Amino acid sequence: MLFSSIEFFVIFLSSVILLYFVLPKKLRNTELLLFSLVFYAWGEPIYVLLMIFSIIMNWLFGLGIHKYDDDEKKKKLILVLSIICNLSLLGFFKYANFAIDNINAIFNANINAINISLPIGISFFTFQAMSYVIDVYRKNADVQPNILNFGLYISLFPQLIAGPIVRYSTVAQEINERKVSFELASTGIKRFVIGLAKKVLIANSVGAVWDSIQNDTSNISVSLAWFGAICYMFQIYFDFSGYSDMAIGLGKIFGFNFLENFTHPYAAKSITDFWNRWHISLSTWFKEYVYIPLGGNRKGKVKQIRNILIVWLLTGLWHGASWNFVLWGLYYGVLLILEKFVLDKVLKKLPAFFQHFYALFVVIIGWVLFAFEDMTAMGDYFKFMFGGTSFINDYTTSKIIGNIALVIISAIASTPAPANLAKKLISKIENKNLVLVLEIVWYVVLFIVTFAFLVSSTYNPFIYFRF
Amino acid sequence: MRNKIFVSIFALFLAIISIGTLVAPKKDFSDNENRILATFPEVNVKAIVDGKFTAGISDYFTDHILFRDGWETLKTITEKLMGKHNSGSIFAAKNGMLIQEFSDKDLEKSMKVLESISLFDTMMKDKFNMDVKIIISPTATQIYKEELHKDCYTADSSEFFIKANEIDGFIDLNAVLNAHKDENIFYRTDHHWSHLGAYYAYVEYCNNIGLTAKSLDDFKIECVAEEFFGTTYSRYGLFDGKNPDKLETVSYDLLKHTTATVKGETHTSIFYPEKLESKDKYLYFLGGNNGKTEVNTGLNTGRNLLLFKDSYANAVLPYLCFHFDNIIVIDMRYYPQSVFDLVEEYSITDTLLVYNINSLSESQAALLPIE
DSSP: OOTTSHHIIIIIIHHHHHHHHHSOHHHHHHHHHHHHHHHHHHHOTTHHHHHHHHHHHHHHHHHHHHHTTTOHHHHHHHHHHHHHHHHHHHIIIIIHHHHHHHHHHHHOOOOOOOOOOOOTTHHHHHHHHHHHHHHHHTTSSOOOOOHHHHHHHHHOHHHHTTOOOOOHHHHHHHHHSOOOOHHHHHHHHHHHHHHHHIIIIIIHHHHHHHHHHHHOOTTOOHHHHHHHHHHHHHHHHHHHHHHHHHHHHHHHHTTOOOOOOOSOGGGOSSHHHHHHHSSHHHHHHHIIIIITTTTTTTTOHHHHHHHHHHHHHHHHHHTOSSHHHHHHHHHHHHHHHHIIIIIHHHHHHSOHHHHHHHHHHHHHHHHHHHHOSSHHHHHHHHHHHTTSSOSOOHHHHHHHHHHHHHHHHHHHHTSSHHHHHHHHHHHHOOOHHHHHHHHHHHHHHHHHHHHHHHHHTTOOOOGGGGO | OHHHHHHHHHHHHHHHHHHHHHHSOOOSEETTTTEEOOOOOOOOHHHHHTTHHHHHHHHHHHHHOTTHHHHHHHHHHHHHHTTOOEETTEEEOTTSOEEEOOOHHHHHHHHHHHHHHHHHHHHHHHHHOOOEEEEEEOOHHHHTGGGSOTTOOOOOOHHHHHHHTTSTTEEOOHHHHHHTTTSOOBOSSSSSBOHHHHHHHHHHHHHHHTOOOOOTGGGTOEEEEEEEOOHHHHHHOOOOOSSOEEEEESOTGGGTTOEEEETTEEEESSBOGGGGGSSOGGGGBTTSOOSEEEEEOOOOSSOEEEEEEOGGGGGTHHHHTTTOSEEEEEOGGGOOSOSHHHHHHTTOOEEEEEEEHHHHTSTTSOOOOOO
16 A cells, blocks of 8 residues: 555544554554554555565564574574575565576576566565564664564554665664654654655656656757756655655654654765765665675775675665666765765865755766666667757747746755745744644645645546547 | 644544545546546455455545545646646646647647548549548647647647648648637637537538538527536636636527437437536537437438548537438447448448547547558
């Protein structure tokens, strides 16, 4: 089920919240677990069994490691086994067909593709499960003896299908015991509304513009190609960070405090800065569980460069089983290495404007790499961006004029400026009641308009049905 | 206090939208979208396992959400406030008209169909020595190009009409429609032309084949519906409210003796007053689009017309009824058979095509039969 679907509001959210606050505390985890399983099964009726299997398996690994706490050998064996099992599941469901395609291409073989579809959210819940087993191994977290509680950690619906990747140590406490309050709930609701608006109002709108541009390039011009890439840049940010906001907000309603996942990445001044602000939970995961175990920066420059490249190769692959994601990952790996050893000193001497410009330029090019799984289409698109066609034409003009307001709003909304401005204005108003009224009006109007867009985006008239 | 207010508002919203959607009476049919709404899905193990059940629930609630049409209107209003003048491939023009989009892709498809029309024209000449007349109306986007806002891109169809003019028997309406653009030749809330646009097409046709066109007064034009909100309004969800369309055409009394036969069933008159009760009042003409409609006018002129058409021709047909004994109306979208047999079967003396350039581009529309 998606947060931006009608049934989520009409049947799911209202029932899960109502029951949660009606039931006694000790039943709440079970209730959330059951609803989360339904939430997952809604789109993946079969694969919910896979998730349950993953829950049982990793819970047992955790118990095993705990049991052999003082037997370093056995403990390590279980850890290795758990990593193999988790990566095999992920590998089979996510990467098998990619591997088969490549084997076929390289060896001219003719292996048939396996008829499986990708279980939604598998990359997220597998990484969460692995973080649990590793955290227990490292004694960064206590073992979870109750399988229902562990199941809840893996399947918790707010972050189940689009993150953030919550590490077990972050929520271990709250899984067992957490507080709900009006304050937490109202913060959560506001955060949820902001996230939903980001997804429905901005991401969907700029996404539609990007789709219309990339799907029909017969009339494209250089300016439109850039405009399209910028639309995609905003689509992916507002979509992804919108989902994270919704997850964090919903979590708060039920008493969970997840860590922030995005902190205005497009305000970054360098690529290193960008990756400290973009999908933080994923970068942290790779840092904690891959980069540092590989030796991080403690074993000389050569090994550090190797480690960075490995992490970014994997980061690329994590985003999808296709070569363009590998390319995208390595692109950032190389740039980060460059910044670390060369560019950083140069960049810092430049005016802030150039630093922003450099970071955004690199990011936009990155998103074009990310957007096209088909390398030929990617190549064509780069040609359009870099002069393979006229600079502007009639079609371009109307397309840009029609959507420029949207892009400007996106640009402003992606910076910390609106929130800062609001804070400043509020601090100047002395009448606290007026502040409250303004705040209420803002959130109610935003939510109602967002809901209208959400309902109407499925409004699908078919005029010629009965002519 | 402030936190309780936020929580209460959100809880209230969820309660209203959930309970309201569940208990409100359900409609089977959406007048605005002209389609049947989803029904509650069947519950069985197979449907649940393969995901059809949840997908069905999803469709069901999407179609039956509380205040459904209101949400759509709110969205269009918001977009308009943000300076957007197109929604759901409808353009809101400066003069208040709601006009259907005509894109480069549509133009491309229409160009292809034009080739087969050209071929058909030649074949009719070879087989029956018949001069086919062809009317293809330009789009409202073309006629009212300067009324469109800058964010509404429309394809330039001049290339199409240059090609079309090379076909024998093509009747170009661009000049006459442009000359009368200040009259209501197109509906403001529907994708069709009005009785006036259709009338000018009729006059051009008569002039071309040597018939004397009757005057508008002769037809005793009457208004059959004072308020007509058509398809472009339905898709856009908003209209400025000034000058809603009227549905006007030839007086019913003048044509009450005509008959329209579809699949062996004969209807008295080519007009269907019962359709004026429905949302799409344009169905007053011919009751809608059928593969083959045999119209008998009760005249005795010795001329029988074979009319290939889309729904644009429906408004032209009443005028034509004053010049032919029988009019065989063929809509190729719903008539997947050879049409050459019709010429002898109905002793056809004249053949006419009436289309709009935009509906030519609909994939299933009007690819004329090539044996």
